[in-house]
Amino acid sequence: MARLTRAESQARTREQLVETAKLLFLRDGYSVTSLEKVADEAGYSKGAVYSNFRSKDELCLTVLDRIHDEQVALIAEALAGADGMEGLLAAFQTWAERSIGDEAWTALEVEFATNARRDPHVRAELAARDKAIRDTIAGLLTGYAERFGITLPMSADDAATALLSLGIGLGVQRAIDPTIPVNVLPDVIRIFAGVR
Known part of the structure; x- marks a missing residue:
């Protein structure tokens, strides 16, 4: 060797x-x-x-980046074979049922974010990552809106913020009570798309 x-x-x-x-x-x-x-x-x-x-915070940021990358890969894989708007939403819901509300991941995100409030550098790092996620969501929304001829009821940036906030809140709720359904998230996307 x-x-x-x-x-x-x-x-x-x-x-x-x-x-x-x-x-x-x-x-x-x-x-x-x-x-x-x-x-x-x-x-x-x-x-x-x-x-x-340099620090435990830097190591945790790297771990969170790894988790986020893994989730992006899982959602990309789920959406890759989907056909049409309903197919995409069904694939998204399947991913959401598996991922949103994962107790360990949700607890880590919340605990780390809560601790970050004391450190401006870590807060800035988390804010930059959050913006990157929102930008990615906004780009997807824009692309799918163009693909399906949909006019979003608000800017793609605002819609991305709303959907990410809903997803995070739903994740916390599902970590507490896993019986809470995830369908509210794809249902809100349907409302944004005007196909409900």
């Missing part, structure tokens, strides 16, 4: 730290998971963590 280069070794270490942190943050929560625990569970020293991340 060929020996890893220094860059490959560093990338492997970083990947293992991110995956371990993701597991621990989702399982135990952000506050109680120390960088030392992440290092121990991954089989590295605390110094290895600090050589890859």
